[in-house]
Amino acid sequence: MAHRRTKVAIVGAGPAGLLLGALLARHNIDAVIVEQRSAEYVLSRIRAGVLEQTTVDLLREAGVVDRCLQEGLTHDGIELSFDGGLHRIDFRALTGKHVTVYGQTEVTHDLMQSRARGNLTTDYEAEDVRIEGFNGEHPVVRYVKSGVVQELTCDFIAGCDGYHGICRASVPPEAISTFEKVYPFGWLGVLADVPPVRHELIYANHERGFALCSQRSKTRSRYYVQCSLDDQVDQWSDDAFWDELRRRLPAEIAEAVTTGPSIEKSIAPLRSFVAEPMRFGRLFLAGDAAHIVPPTGAKGLNLAATDVGYLAQGLVEYYHEGSAAGLDQYSARCLSRVWKAERFSWWFTSLMHRFPEAGAFGSRLQQAELAYLVGSRSASSALAENYVGLPL
Ligand code: FAD
Ligand code: DHB
Numbered sequence: 366m367a368h369r370r371t372k373v374a375i376v377g378a379g380p381a382g383l384l385l386g387a388l389l390a391r392h393n394i395d396a397v398i399v400e401q402r403s404a405e406y407v408l409s410r411i412r413a414g415v416l417e418q419t420t421v422d423l424l425r426e427a428g429v430v431d432r433c434l435q436e437g438l439t440h441d442g443i444e445l446s447f448d449g450g451l452h453r454i455d456f457r458a459l460t461g462k463h464v465t466v467y468g469q470t471e472v473t474h475d476l477m478q479s480r481a482r483g484n485l486t487t488d489y490e491a492e493d494v495r496i497e498g499f500n501g502e503h504p505v506v507r508y509v510k511s512g513v514v515q516e517l518t519c520d521f522i523a524g525c526d527g528y529h530g531i532c533r534a535s536v537p538p539e540a541i542s543t544f545e546k547v548y549p550f551g552w553l554g555v556l557a558d559v560p561p562v563r564h565e566l567i568y569a570n571h572e573r574g575f576a577l578c579s580q581r582s583k584t585r586s587r588y589y590v591q592c593s594l595d596d597q598v599d600q601w602s603d604d605a606f607w608d609e610l611r612r613r614l615p616a617e618i619a620e621a622v623t624t625g626p627s628i629e630k631s632i633a634p635l636r637s638f639v640a641e642p643m644r645f646g647r648l649f650l651a652g653d654a655a656h657i658v659p660p661t662g663a664k665g666l667n668l669a670a671t672d673v674g675y676l677a678q679g680l681v682e683y684y685h686e687g688s689a690a691g692l693d694q695y696s697a698r699c700l701s702r703v704w705k706a707e708r709f710s711w712w713f714t715s716l717m718h719r720f721p722e723a724g725a726f727g728s729r730l731q732q733a734e735l736a737y738l739v740g741s742r743s744a745s746s747a748l749a750e751n752y753v754g755l756p757l
Pocket of ligand 1: 376379399401414491525663
């Protein structure tokens with residue numbers, strides 16, 4: 366058996382765990398990351414693409430913002446497509462803010478490089494990860510690496526291990542409350558090396574279902590269509606995907622879509638989920654380990670970033686100022702922001718998707734709400750200020 370000690374043991378090397386590690390390193394707080402997958406596997410997962418300014422600010426604070434500033438695309442608005450027309454929501458005019466299109470893969474890559482440069486420890490391919498003792502003074506993370514049992518003792522555990530991780534699952538059921546909504550559809554996503562159809566993202570409400578035209582760069586597009594939960598990726602040829610996408614867009618946009626071979630294709634189910642509280646003694650949950658939003662509002666990655674921003678601040682106060690106040694406030698501060706993002710993501714999902722049970726009445730209500738949304742400055746502002754990110 367091998368023993369090691371660190372101040373903060375971080376479980377999970379997704380964006381939440383890696384960003385927390387980077388923020389702590391900036392403040393000379395020792396941390397070790399334990400990840401069950403390989404680095405290559407983590408990098409191969411295609412997920413979010415839109416960063417709020419608060420997330421870019423945290424990347425700056427962590428010392429990993431340079432490539433994001435150089436290669437990220439500034440978007441001052443989005444377009445909504447419904448009833449055959451296209452309507453722009455101008456974030457800059459309505460809020461003075463913008464968002465940055467920069468893929469989660471790139472954020473993860475930059476954070477991994479910075480860890481490697483700093484010689485910081487990340488144990489990839491850790492098997493049978495368990496956490497113990499977080500209700501007492503001496504928490505420990507145990508796992509097996511290359512056949513050797515590892516024991517990592519620490520002051521605190523950061524549970525950054527995503528929705529299916531072991532940290533939340535290790536909390537006794539009576540100590541945790543969960544809130545969940547599962548949606549009756551999924552998103553089929555395609556990544557392709559073709560130029561995006563428009564400069565900005567298009568969110569489309571269509572009688573055949575929702576569609577999203579997103580992008581990763583000026584030469585790489587990310588498109589999604591709402592699909593049935595029974596669909597299998599293999600049933601969707603590239604041609605079938607492009608045909609379905611174009612059917613859900615206004616004619617002039619559909620004609621302008623450049624198609625090409627997919628370089629990734631996957632189906633994601635949609636879910637809203639919150640666990641309360643987010644702290645259990647010396648265990649702190651952050652990111653998808655504590656909450657899930659449906660992707661429509663592009664909030665998942667951004668919430669993960671603000672959680673670890675608050676956690677890093679609390680840990681810096683604890684180690685450098687001898688104050689536990691930030692750690693004591695962690696759960697309440699996060700949850701206040703989390704529930705606002707849950708509300709926005711649920712609302713935007715409800716507005717843009719076809720729900721099997723909604724019927725003709727539900728569809729007319731959506732059309733009326735969309736018409737109101739683009740016709741009212743107050744309603745447009747409410748969308749814009751949530752999309753660009755509510756203040757911390
Ligand atoms: P994760 O990225 O899930 O990272 C958790 C890490 O913990 C993983 O690397 C995992 O391997 C590791 N882990 C799990 N269990 C263990 C264990 N027992 N021991 C050690 N390590 C463990 N958001 C958007 O805004 N837009 C999108 O388009 C979008 N698409 C998505 C598509 C999918 C399929 C999924 C699952 C999520 C998507 N999201 C999207 C959400 C966004 O990607 C997440 O909110 C974000 O990844 C959260 O980061 P995280 O670090 O909290 O969790
Ligand atoms: C992307 C995903 C989203 O959920 C979203 O709202 C915007 C963009 C994307 O993957 O590019």
